[in-house]
Amino acid sequence: MSSAVGADRPEKRRRLRELLDRTGHDAVLLTTGPTLAWYLDGTRVDVGAGAAPVLAVEADGRDDVVHCALNEVERLEAGELPPDVRVHPVPWTTPPALAAPDGLVPEESLAAELRAARARLLPAERARYRALGRTCAGVLTRALLTAEPGESENSLAARVGGLLLAEGIDVLVLLVAGQDRLGLRHPVPGPGPLGRRAVVVVCGRRHGLIADLTRWVAFDAPDARTAGATGAVLQVEADAFAACTPGRALADVLADVAAAYPRHGLAADEWTRHHQGGPTGYAGRDPRATPHVPDRVVAGGAFAWNPTAPAVKVEDTVVLDEAGIEVLTVDPHWPTVEVRGLARPAELQR
Secondary structure, three states: OOOOOOOHHHHHHHHHHHHHHHHOOOOEEEOOHHHHHHHOOOOOOOOOOOOOOOEEEEEOOOOEEEEEEHHHHHHHHOOOOOOOEEEEEEOOOOOHHHHOOOOOEEHHHHHHHHHHHHHOOOHHHHHHHHHHHHHHHHHHHHHHHOOOOOOEHHHHHHHHHHHHHHOOOEEEEEEEEOHHHOOOOOOOOOOOEOOOEEEEEEEEEEOOEEEEEEEEEEOOOOOHHHHHHHHHHHHHHHHHHHHOOOOOEHHHHHHHHHHHHHHOOOOOOHHHHOOOEEEEOOOOOOOOOOOOOOOEOOOOEEEEEOOEEOOEEOOOOEEEEOOEEEEOOOOOOOOEEEEOOEEEEOOEEO
């Protein structure tokens, strides 16, 4: 049995049974990576970032059946799958979902309900998430402490990616921008040099959970405009945290985030130029906050808000619950600044 599997599994099955009873279904066919990784307690359900899952689960919370590609069975049964499931091997020529019996409600029909079911982190999940966040943050500290203005974005990305992979972390997103490309909101690494200032963005996955974070390094003193804009986006993020009260509609939280931009001296339409983040966990954003999502804030859930403005951004993975805010992607060696009583990442000055 995988070390990822623990005491959380019975509660996940209970949540699924309650969901099915409430919606009037006997069983659901789980087919997406985030839901499968959650329900199977961290099982690696694909064989590459962005790849389709190699299994589907006929789930009723009592006698779950894993329909799995035959060539993956040995790996999964040797230490990945929970012990309380039955495995049904499927030829590699047959999509696993097609091997399930007819009449099961498809996952997409219960997508919002399933997101809500997995939103509140359980104790073992939170411990694994905390360890993942610390490791990702530590990797960026190590990488950026050795960064040089003349090295390329590709070189820095390779170093970050290698350190993450060495820790058993799948690299789902790895963005790097040097001084000349800081205006890009999604800077896929390129051959240019870092120059006087650079940013690195990481989404790293382990045991199905995804840590999201952004870090900045500077090889020169910050100018007044950059310092002011950085302070403004930190205030927007603080407003996002404050808006996340349990039970609130995620769309209403986003409206508060949008209103925070001009309140802190940024352009009123700045929020429209890049997504603002939202709940996270088993998907990079679960879901991404938009004006149209039906989801509500769940106490004990993970969030990664990422307010941005030209050449500035802040992003960390946190858990919001009754005890307050716990920042998961934290490294004690990274410089911080206090924002409304919470330590937030500062720019690393080299």
